[in-house]
Every structure is written in C-alpha cells, then in structure tokens.
Amino acid sequence: MKSSKFKGWLYLLPAILFLGIFMVYPLIDVMIYSVEEGYNFVSQTSDGYGLFNYSYVLHDPYFLQAVKNTFLIVVITVPLSTGFALLVALALNSIQKLRNLFQTVYFLPYVTNTLAVGLVFMILFKPTAYTDGMVNLLIQFFGGEGVDFIEGPYWAKMFVMCFYTIWVVLPFKVLILTSALASVNQDYYNAAKIDGTSKGRIFRRITLPMISPMLFYLIITGFIGAFKAYSDEVALFGTDLNGAGMNTIVGYVYDMLYGTAGGYPSYASAAAIILFVIVLTITCINLMVSKKTVHY
C-alpha cells in the first residue's frame, strides 16, 4: 500500500516538477511583482509592498478599454460561436451525402495559418487605395454606406474582431460537437420517435442533455480562450492595439512588458493577476452551473 502510493507520486513527479517550474513558480512570482511598489528593473529592488500597481492599472484608461474589449469579445463570441457550431454540427449530422466534404470545409480554418486567415479578412474588410474591400463593395451594391472596418468606427472594428474570433474557433467546436452528436445512441431517437416526441422536444429533452458535457467543455474552454485573446487582434489590427483602441487584457500585459511604452513589469503583473482572478471566477461559476445542469 505504502509503496504503491510512493510509486504513484514517483510517476507524477515529472509532471509536478514541470508544472511547478513553469506554472506555479511564475504565478507566485507574478503575484509578488504585482504588490512590489516602485520596483526597479535594473537594480531589482523595490520601495516596499502595497496595492499601488493595482490602483494604477485600474485607473489606466488603456486598461479599462482593454477590459471592455475583452469582455465584449467574450460575451459576444462565446455564445455565438458555440451556438453556430451547434447549428453546423446538427446540419452536418443530418445529411448523409457530402458529409465528409462539408466536415473538411468546416475544419479548414482550423488548420490554416492565423496570419493567412487575417490576410483573407483584410481582403474582405480593409479598404485600400484600389478597392474598398469585398464587404464594403457588397454594402455599396445594396445601396448602403461603406465603412472602414479596420481603421474606422469602434463598432465596425469590434464587429470584424468578433467575426474573426468566431470564424477561428468555430471549426474546433464543430468537430467536437459533431462527434458528440454522432455518439448519441440512435435507439434514444427511435424510442422518442415511437413515443411521438416532436423534433423540438427531442432536441431539448434528449439531444441537448446528451451532449451537455461536451457543450459545457466548449463553453468553459471558450471563455478561457476568449479572455486570453490577443494574437487574433494583432493579426487584424497590427501591434499598436492601444492606438487602434482594440487592445485586450493580455495585449495590455504584453505592452506593459515589451511594448513601445513598456518596461513596467509591476503593472503588467497586476494586470495579469486581475485577468487571472476574472478567469478563475468565471470558470468557477461555469463549473457550478454545469454541475447543476449537466446530467452525468
């Protein structure tokens, strides 16, 4: 008994070491950084401990903008992408012909380079000297007024941002949900059919509960992923996200460290810890909700 316990720990050791060195230690380090006031990067000294860094960050308009952007992206893209993915998966599941073809098509963005996708979005949305971009041409064709989606008004940029994010995360979700749908035993549907269950009720009472574990997995990871959004923003709007007003929390952290106005690890740490707390809270809420509603 004792030795098998010992063995268990032994097997876990590499993982624990790895996690300890690369996850736990940095986390603690960041926490310490975030409460060290007046930290000097060169001499590695500080004036003492306090919450000044947090206060600074929370009063920084760039940070507040980043928080607003991040929350908007999260609130818009997570439900929409999950919902769309479910629709696509349901559609894929209900067709027989060309199913593999469509599955491949839907999976393409996932295996395509982010920058390539960004380029496609440029062509679609960015007005250049020669053309207004595909989408603007379309809008104009239908008599609307063209908008600069990349450097124009905030809502337009946010629209493209969310569109892009959904586009990028959709394939993975579709993949997960199609396999979740396919793994529901056909007998449940047959039983429901014999009992005269309407399509809507079959979906609500049988399909949804059956795939709910996968759905919640996607929602939780979706939330976490969206909160960590950064590279997609860069792909669309370039590196000066503050200038574009499209920065995210992770972007803010990065800028504070390495950006043109960077070199403030204390502020970066404080922002990172704030993000950590937000993600932790949301994930806990998610897990609590899922315990109540997921049936396994």
Place this chain on the structure above:
Amino acid sequence: MKVVLKHLTKKFPNRNKKIGGDVIAVNDFDFEIPDGKLIGLLGPSGCGKSTALNLICGLLEPTEGQIFFGEDEVTNLPPEVRGVGLVFQNYALYPHMTVQQNISFPLQNLKGDKKLPKEEIARRAKEAAKLVQIDGLLERKPSEMSGGQQQRVAIARALVKMPKVLLLDEPLSNLDARLRLQTREEIRRIQRETGITTIFVTHDQEEAMSISDLIVVMKDGMIQQIDEPQDVYDDPVNLFVAKFLGTPAINVFEGEVKNGRLIIGEDDVIAVPGVADRKVYVGIRPEGLEPDPEGSFRCGLVNVEVMGRDTSVVYTHGGAISENLRAIVGSGKRPAKTEKTVNFRPDPLKVHLFDHETEERIRF
C-alpha cells in the same frame, strides 16, 4: 387488437457491390396475430427478428406488403400514430432522466386534446411503475439500477401510453439466468393483466416456449412454422425447426427407408408405414429413446449423467450427424455406467423423418 401482416418484405441494399443483390431481412411475412395473445418471434441471430419488429412499429418502411392493426392499415403511418410500445434490446432508457421522468416521457408528448394534466401524468406513471413493481424506485436514474430493474422501467415506459401492441426485442438478453426466469414470468403476468397483443422477440427457444401463446420460427428472413409451442416441438415442419427447438437438442441421423422400415446405419429401427424408399434425415427427440435390452437401436454408451429426476445418457451411433447424442430416460431405467453398449426402443411419435434434399418433414 389483432395484427395482420400481408406479404411483408424488407430488403436492404447490399453494400458489397461485388456480391450484388439485396439482403432480404424479412421475406414475405404473411400471418395474423390474434387479439390479446403473446407471440414469440424465434430465430437465430441475424434472421431478421429486429427488422420485423421495426417494420411493425414503423421505424422501418417495408419494401413490399402491408400491415394492419385490427381493420386499419398502418403500413405508411409514422410510428407515433400507430400506438405501439417498443422495448429495445438494450432498453434505451434516457440516462439523464429519473425513472419517473422516463416513464412520464411518452405521456408528456401528447398534444392537443389528448394533452394530460400534470397530476394525471404522474398518476399514470405511478400506475405503470406499480404494474412492473418498481414504484419504490421512481427517483432513481437508470444507471443506479440493476439490469432487471431497468428492463422493467423500459416495459413501464412502453406500457404507460396504453399501446395497442407491445413489442419486446430480446428484452431478457442482458439478464442473468435467474433474473431471466423471473422477468419472463413477470412479462407473462403483465401481458395477461393488460391483455395487450404482444410480440416477444428472442433467439432463446426455451424462453419462447415458456411464455408464448404462439411461436413464429424464422430463419434467414423466412417464416418456417407458426404454431403453439408444444406443436412446434412435437410436430416440426422441417429439420431446421426440429433442431432449433428443445434442450437437449434433437438427435439427428443419416437414414434410409426400405420397404416401409427405417434403417439407421445397420439398425432396422422402426416401421414407417406409407413412406416410399428413399434417403432421409432422422431426428429423434432425447426423450423418445427408452433403454431396452431388446431395443432395435443399438448404440455405444459414453456416459450416464444423473440429473435428479431424469438421467441423461450420452451415446454414440454410426449413423449420427449431430454431435453429442443424448437420451433422457427415467432414473429407474438408466443403464449402468460400466456398460459399453446400450440398446434403445424408439418411440415412433418422437421420431421425425426429413427429406434428404429439401429437409422438409416426411410424415408417416
């Protein structure tokens, strides 16, 4: 309500293009199930039992033929309006719902003027649960119950909407031997109490014999024989039916009819009046052989297994085709284990002749 099948046929396209042709899972089913009876659909695995059931409940569309419930044709009606209850081979209970919710589910689907108030649904669910004796487990989830209990929930769910026809697809196949026996009695009791016309699919001949009013024996999608259990056993129409029913299985021999006498190997066994000279297969039921020193059927003795009331005599014979020849004899008449040979006197009623080509029964 009686169920009438008219030339019911179901073909599945063959995926293997090389072989071509269709798989005929159900071939020209043409019979009537009398009102309020329990019939057993019996056949080996893959013979089309589930397909037949799915045709009757409407999950599959027949390639040809018609289905009538009473006087009404239901061939092209969707499953939900046929009023059938189906218990699946694997129960198909909704795992995320409690027993109560599972049983209520069909009732909650009712719409329009058939819609039931909540209390009525709860009352009927409770009633159905009581009928199958699981009313103490209403709050459990399927995963928290034994196989037998789950099976009863499945029956309750099928019964709760008062189906005109109840279909059971090998409902006992997941249960252990004891539970099997108990549950099949239960199914019989429930069927008697409710009087619902019931079709019970099984590949276990003993199960079919013990609970059915009528047995339909099928093979490769074709009906072989429809009769009462005892008649199917005593009076099989062909070699397949004879072999499929009965434990221990019927003993089969290569034989020949000569001048009205049945010859197996060297032995002139019994008189078979009225049968022309020909080669035949001979089936002898294990209980149709009585040890008798003067007996005409001379066999080698392998073993004598005492089973309490009866004794099973394992023997050999030169003309045998089936392995494991057995005779069931009363304990008083059993031969001594030390003997090398044993002679039997066959009971002509337990000896069946079958044509050597068609394997059809030859009566005498």
